[in-house]
Amino acid sequence: MIILGTISVGLAVFLMGIDEQKALALGPGGPLMEDFWENMRRYGLYALTVSTGVLYSVFQPIVELLRNPISAILVLTIIGGSIFIVSQVVSAMVGFLGYLFGVTEMVWMAKNDVAFNDQLNVISIVKRP
Structure with missing residues (x-):
């Protein structure tokens, strides 16, 4: 301030x-x-x-x-959560979806022959001969 x-x-x-x-x-x-x-x-x-x-x-x-410790924790939690939610929404609106898939999802996708196309932002099933 x-x-x-x-x-x-x-x-x-x-x-x-x-x-x-x-x-x-x-x-x-x-x-x-x-x-x-x-x-x-x-x-x-x-x-x-x-x-x-x-x-x-x-x-x-x-x-x-922020002068009261209990309300300070609440205010900081609300501000941090708001920043996180807004960043997630903006990232989804822009189309950056690469971070949404964690390690477990990638392993599941590999086992089930599922592929993610970054350029088209689609998930498709890969059929192997």
Whole structure:
């Protein structure tokens, strides 16, 4: 939390410290361009403060729960399980199924003449002559 806060404050100070320079626009669009870049700078600060506030409000209750050892174990178990489930779902969606077959499944597949085609993601029965 401290590192995230330090980075956010440093970025905010950097964005606020940018000196105001006149836009190098030609013709009557000059003042409009200056307003545009000023609004872009303000939007960057707005996005930074909103995202930092959201992260703070999300992580603050979790930090409070981590102070109690029993709730800390529960929170860490939930976070670890969530990461594991999401990684399994994303891997299955991408089509990486090679790790699903353990040693016992591979032995069973070898004994029963079953083959797995990685390119087609299919399991087929191999008939030997």
